[in-house]
Amino acid sequence: MLIRRDVYYSGDVQGVGFRYTARSLGRHRGVGGFVRNLSDGRVELVAEGEEAEVLAFLGEVDEAMKGYIRRTQVVEEAPTGEFTGFGVAF
Numbered sequence: 138m139l140i141r142r143d144v145y146y147s148g149d150v151q152g153v154g155f156r157y158t159a160r161s162l163g164r165h166r167g168v169g170g171f172v173r174n175l176s177d178g179r180v181e182l183v184a185e186g187e188e189a190e191v192l193a194f195l196g197e198v199d200e201a202m203k204g205y206i207r208r209t210q211v212v213e214e215a216p217t218g219e220f221t222g223f224g225v226a227f
Contacts, residue, residue, distance in 0.1 A: 140192075141183070141213070142183070143181070144211050144212075145182075146209055147209075155172070158201050158202060160224060162197045164222065166194040168186035168190050168191055169186055171220070172224075173226040
């Protein structure tokens with residue numbers, strides 16, 4: 138089943154390699170979407186794909202960046218099929 142998660146990370150998440158870590162993990166998992174810094178200091182991550190892959194990917198991001206994340210907000214959205222890969226958005 139395809140799912141989509143929009144995730145907002147707060148904490149010391151900018152300037153620590155968060156986006157590039159997420160990009161690498163997302164590409165390895167084969168999920169679609171993007172990660173980007175927000176002007177308020179948070180990082181936004183949108184992931185879409187097979188449920189098991191998206192959830193495993195988000196778990197890997199949490200584990201890899203756990204020392205920087207203070208708060209995570211997850212929004213469940215309907216998948217759109219708009220992504221062909223996972224990358225960094227600016």
